[in-house]
Amino acid sequence: MDYYGTAGIDPLGELARTHFTNEISPSLDGRSVTLLGWVHILRDKGKIKFLVLRDEKGTIQITIPQKKVSEEVFKISEEFKPEYAIAVRGTVVATPQAPSGVEIIPEMFRIINKAHRLPIDVVEGKVDIDLDTRLNHRILDLRKPTVNAIFRIQHSLVRFSREFLEKEGFVEIHTPKIVAEATEGGANLFEIKYFEKKAYLAQSPQFYKQLMILAGFGRVFEIAPVFRAEKHNTRRHVNEYTSFDYEMAWISDVDDVMKMEENMLHYSFKKTREHVPSELELLGVDLKTPKVPFKRIKYAEAIDLLNAEGREMEVTDDLDPESERLLGKIFPEKFGTDMVFLTQYPLELRPAYTMPSMTDEGMTESFDLTYKGMEITTGSQRIHIYDLLVERFKAKGFDPDAFAFYLDPFKYGAPPHGGLGLGVERLTMQLLNIDNVRETTLLPRDRDRLTP
RNA sequence: GCCCCUGUAGUGUAGCUCGGCCUAGCAUUCAAGACUGUCACUCUUGAGACCCGGGUUCAAGUCCCGGCGGGGGCGCCA
Incomplete structure (x- = not known):
């Protein structure tokens, strides 16, 4: 034929x-x-x-x-x-x-x-096309040089972050996305049928990363999808995104985790600048490699800064988007940088496995990394002491028996460790000054989008 | 889960406040034609749309209700 x-x-x-x-x-x-x-x-x-x-x-x-x-x-x-x-x-x-x-x-x-008549222009600059229409025709949309460039840059960021971690002795792992229980309690889970049992799509690789530390891998990382069954409808949220996670053992304190991240991002930004200059130019982005070390301030101090600007916040309040934006404005003015670690979050705002602060009562050995006014990373030192871990689970209202698969291994000489989760799409959007995370998600899954 | 906004050719919009002059305008697209140096080529001619259902009215793209679709905010988070 x-x-x-x-x-x-x-x-x-x-x-x-x-x-x-x-x-x-x-x-x-x-x-x-x-x-x-x-x-x-x-x-x-x-x-x-x-x-x-x-x-x-x-x-x-x-x-x-x-x-x-x-x-x-x-x-x-x-x-x-x-x-x-x-x-x-x-x-x-x-x-x-x-x-x-x-x-x-x-x-x-x-x-x-041959090609049929196009539903959307691939040539840019003729008419602005709604994001939703573009996403309906995402494959054609991705052909546009600027849209394609976004994902070449994203690849570069991931590639060089991975390269950095490999040099630091991290092992790349692949953990199950079909899980039995929630890891953090906060975000809602997608329920799925697992033959005759109920199962869920993982909202975080957290437990497995830690368990691999306990399994004798000194340092591990995973770049994989996570799922959040939140009916949110914002420019910063999708229901499936790529989480760049690492976990490292034998740390002295949470700052070891932060040092690793700032060096990783520094390396990745620098290499990305070198490797995809034409893509960055196409998007009009002058990529500045942030100086190391990144600025660190305590969460309580950030709250003070906000209150000095007229907000009325308690230290146990979570940052709302307006506060985040405000900090995104304050940080460059005050510290000359848009890359800032917020540290020592209150216990109330952090998951059960987070190490309570040894210096600040009621706080935790934890941090977020904010980049241009958006949270892109959450990390902490984790609790490696079995009794303390069980106590904290109970304090958060979880039944330790339900988490035996996770908790039991801590009985056998768990090393001190910590780690973080970095949102790949959020990092990309902040780096490129793009205001909707769907644009930096190859094929976004949001409130009602399941195709393409 | 709560709240706000929105739906006009393939795409993006004007018209909607104040219903009639809308036989629905413009750009891009598409079709046909002209053009030997274009630069999102230009020019000529043509094609193509009021989300669906109900209501109000002499008259509905325009006002009201419901459905469906879309955008955003809050909460939550990366």
Whole structure:
């Protein structure tokens, strides 16, 4: 069967890409190259056509003057429509008239696949499209260079954070997402059917990370989805997101955990700056590598700062979004940085496994990292002392028997340890100054979005 | 769980306050045509929409009610 012929398209055949569009420079003048990509823009002047071809790395102008190309090439070019997948073999010509100082004069075209009329523009800057409409057509939406760049940057952030932790002796682990019990009590869980039992989707890898410390891995990390069954509808929340978690043993105190994070982010930001400069430029982001060490202030002090600005808050109150925004404004003014650790949170605001403070009564050995006025990390030293852990579980109203699988291993020489969870999408949105987390989530799952 | 806002061509909007001049405007898109240096090409012609149901009224895109869809805030959190 000639499926290609029936569809009116060409097989790629022997054609292989010789260059990406961003590799075409005036120095290649005269060279024959083969490019594969999509019809991005077609400016048809009649006897001369300008085709902007887009591939994974960028765009390049293909110029099709009727007099300088074969009849067949010109004829095929008449068929092009937006987002046709095409192959082109042609000659590189350096010319000041082309947008990048260089263009391609085609010798051969192949239509690799056709495209229907587009539901949304892939060319940016014509009309603003609602985020919801974009997400309905997310696959096309992701083809836009700026949208694609977001996830290349996200990859870079994750890649280099992982690289840093590996250098520090962390072991990457993969823990179950189907679980029997809640870890923190706070967020609601998605209930699922597990044959004849009830189960839940994990809201955090917390227990398993700690158990792997108890299992003899000195340092572990996991980058995996977590699920929150909250019916929230805000620009900062989705119901499934990627949590970047690590846990480390043999710590002296919670500051060891914070030092690891600031060094990790410093490394990751620096490397990201070096590795994806064109993506950052496309998004207009001047990525500043934050200075190490990051500023640290106690939660109680942050509350004081807020109250000095006229808010009326108790130290046991959680930060509401307005307070977060306010701190996001105060920190740069006062400390000259938008990356600040808040430490020593009150017991009331932290989960049962958090080590109570040894210096500040009623507080915990814990921290949040706020970046440009948003919480992106929560971490702490964990309780490694069995009796204390059981006591704290009871104090939070949990039945220790229900958590035996988690608590029992603490009876057998658990080392002091601590760790954190970092929201990958939130880190990305803050870094890129994007105001809706759905934009930095590849395929968001929110209150009522389950597809694509 | 609570609260606010919103629904007009493929996409984004104007019109809605103060119902009639809306045969629903504009941009982009799409179709056909013109153009040999475009730069989101330009120009000509054409195509394409009032979320659904009920109500008020001589008359509903416009007012009211319900349903469905969308956005955001609070709480909670990354």
